[in-house]
Amino acid sequence: MTSSTSAALESLREALPGRVINPDGDASASGSADFTTLTNQPWSSTCWQTAAGYIFPENAAEVATALSIIKQTGIKFVVRSTGHNPNPGFSSIGPDGVVLDVGKLQSSELVDDNNGNNKIAQIGAGNRWGAVYDWLEEQGLSVIGGRDPGVGMGLLLGGGMGAIPNLHGLGTDGIAGFEVVLSDGHIVNATPQENADLYRALKGGGSNFGIITRFDLHTHPLIPLQYSITLYNPTDYTNINRATLNLQETMESDPKLGSFTNYQPTFVAVGLIRAGDEAASASEGEIEAFKPFDALESKMMTVCPTTNGTIGSLAKAMTHAVGEDKKKHIGTLTTLPSETLYNEVNTAWREALDLLPKDAVLHYTIQPVGSACVREGEKKHGGNVFGLKAVPQCWWVFTVEWPRESTPEDDEAARKSVNYLREKVEAAAKARDQLLPFLSATFASSEQPVLQSYGVENVEGIRAAAQKYDPEGVFQKQQAGGFLLRDVK
Numbered sequence: 505m506t507s508s509t510s511a512a513l514e515s516l517r518e519a520l521p522g523r524v525i526n527p528d529g530d531a532s533a534s535g536s537a538d539f540t541t542l543t544n545q546p547w548s549s550t551c552w553q554t555a556a557g558y559i560f561p562e563n564a565a566e567v568a569t570a571l572s573i574i575k576q577t578g579i580k581f582v583v584r585s586t587g588h589n590p591n592p593g594f595s596s597i598g599p600d601g602v603v604l605d606v607g608k609l610q611s612s613e614l615v616d617d618n619n620g621n622n623k624i625a626q627i628g629a630g631n632r633w634g635a636v637y638d639w640l641e642e643q644g645l646s647v648i649g650g651r652d653p654g655v656g657m658g659l660l661l662g663g664g665m666g667a668i669p670n671l672h673g674l675g676t677d678g679i680a681g682f683e684v685v686l687s688d689g690h691i692v693n694a695t696p697q698e699n700a701d702l703y704r705a706l707k708g709g710g711s712n713f714g715i716i717t718r719f720d721l722h723t724h725p726l727i728p729l730q731y732s733i734t735l736y737n738p739t740d741y742t743n744i745n746r747a748t749l750n751l752q753e754t755m756e757s758d759p760k761l762g763s764f765t766n767y768q769p770t771f772v773a774v775g776l777i778r779a780g781d782e783a784a785s786a787s788e789g790e791i792e793a794f795k796p797f798d799a800l801e802s803k804m805m806t807v808c809p810t811t812n813g814t815i816g817s818l819a820k821a822m823t824h825a826v827g828e829d830k831k832k833h834i835g836t837l838t839t840l841p842s843e844t845l846y847n848e849v850n851t852a853w854r855e856a857l858d859l860l861p862k863d864a865v866l867h868y869t870i871q872p873v874g875s876a877c878v879r880e881g882e883k884k885h886g887g888n889v890f891g892l893k894a895v896p897q898c899w900w901v902f903t904v905e906w907p908r909e910s911t912p913e914d915d916e917a918a919r920k921s922v923n924y925l926r927e928k929v930e931a932a933a934k935a936r937d938q939l940l941p942f943l944s945a946t947f948a949s950s951e952q953p954v955l956q957s958y959g960v961e962n963v964e965g966i967r968a969a970a971q972k973y974d975p976e977g978v979f980q981k982q983q984a985g986g987f988l989l990r991d992v993k
């Protein structure tokens with residue numbers, strides 16, 4: 505650790521007693537676990553970097569104090585919500601900087617919206633989706649958020665793909681307002697009425713402007729769901745793809761439908777979801793749109809039987825293992841739906857499997873998004889900056905997971921497998937004019953040009969907001985990573 509980093513930490517400790525943890529400091533500060541638990545919190549062990557210190561502010565004023573000292577001392581920093589982003593340097597940093605962890609911002613409050621219609625859920629930035637759903641569902645309410653209970657609110661900054669994206673849009677589209685700490689120490693609200701330019705830019709522009717301390721989300725009366733997760737044999741990919749595309753087509757006339765199709769080497773996991781009272785009271789096999797999957801002979805087993813539940817109970821059913829130490833690398837693309845393309849992706853994936861190092865797993869997911877999802881985003885609360893086309897589309901996620909005890913050659917090979925697959929899919933989609941520009945920040949690797957994918961006009965809006973609300977460029981110069989304007993040439 506350099507002397508300037510030590511001095512910055514000393515200032516942080518003085519100003520925020522009990523909120524800063526560093527290797528030589530008070531490990532019991534903030535009631536947190538030991539230092540290793542903090543360094544090893546991120547989902548991907550590629551991000552298990554040891555920072556000079558971890559700051560745990562407990563309210564927006566403490567975030568402002570921490571940010572002022574970070575700015576004054578010029579120290580490098582990252583903001584962490586729950587660290588599920590697997591890009592090193594986004595919510596993790598090495599010994600030359602500090603992690604500002606918003607995990608202690610655990611507030612949750614229900615307030616009336618301005619029109620006295622629906623309630624707004626004011627959710628501290630340190631909450632996780634599982635806790636949010638539990639709290640709201642007890643009160644007969646739903647919000648649109650993530651599909652894994654352990655993931656945090658950071659998901660909202662890059663889109664927020666939920667279980668039923670076509671019904672009320674993306675998670676981001678349901679944001680009524682943000683509480684933001686700016687680099688000058690001011691705590692501001694960003695809503696369609698107040699700092700409206702910042703509000704819009706934050707809906708996709710991510711970590712370019714300030715630290716979000718609270719997300720205010722529009723709630724809906726409890727959304728009942730019916731869902732199931734079934735495994736199929738991957739050799740039957742042509743029929744599985746056809747069934748996926750049939751369902752995707754039906755989604756255009758039925759926005760209550762959602763699905764995912766995740767290809768793994770030994771199985772294909774298909775999640776089928778329908779919202780609404782009639783779905784939740786339907787008996788097994790009754791939902792017409794799911795019948796092409798019921799007819800598949802390649803069914804291997806049911807991992808989640810047909811269940812009448814909620815967004816929260818579905819998230820619980822989709823819980824990923826916690827405490828895994830695998831390394832991960834991801835990538836994304838957006839394309840039009842197409843049977844030829846979906847089959848070509850499968851062929852490219854099988855080619856990419858040959859590039860993998862020992863004990864690595866490469867998998868990919870078809871995430872259908874309908875035109876209704878995009879239209880919801882456009883019409884709701886001033887829109888977002890994603891620049892999405894209102895057409896049926898697929899948000900692809902390519903993921904490789906490999907052992908932590910790997911050689912640099914293994915690391916290189918693992919990353920190459922995802923990049924190979926991504927490039928093949930991109931070329932195939934481009935050749936048939938089926939490639940869409942959008943890249944989802946929540947599923948992209950750090951080298952993908954996410955902000956540029958939103959289009960020139962949206963980037964200009966993001967840039968103008970960043971210049972206005974962070975005129976000295978603290979978030980560009982001192983933040984270690986993220987999809988930042990400094991990388992948009």
Ligand SMILES: Cc1cc2nc3c(=O)[nH]c(=O)nc-3n(C[C@H](O)[C@H](O)[C@H](O)COP(=O)(O)OP(=O)(O)OC[C@H]3O[C@@H](n4cnc5c(N)ncnc54)[C@H](O)[C@@H]3O)c2cc1C
Nearest residue numbers: 583585586587588589595651656657658659664665716946
């Ligand atoms: C198991 C798993 C399930 C997932 N499921 C979904 C899903 O259903 N839908 C979906 O859309 N995505 C999903 N994702 C992707 C996920 O949305 C992204 O990885 C997201 O970045 C993680 O959010 P986080 O809260 O952990 O943020 P972090 O990883 O902590 O941070 C991500 C980025 O946001 C910034 N950031 C976080 N909080 C703040 C803040 N308060 N203020 C300013 N900047 C901040 C960080 O600096 C960083 O750049 C999933 C990922 C995993 C690993």
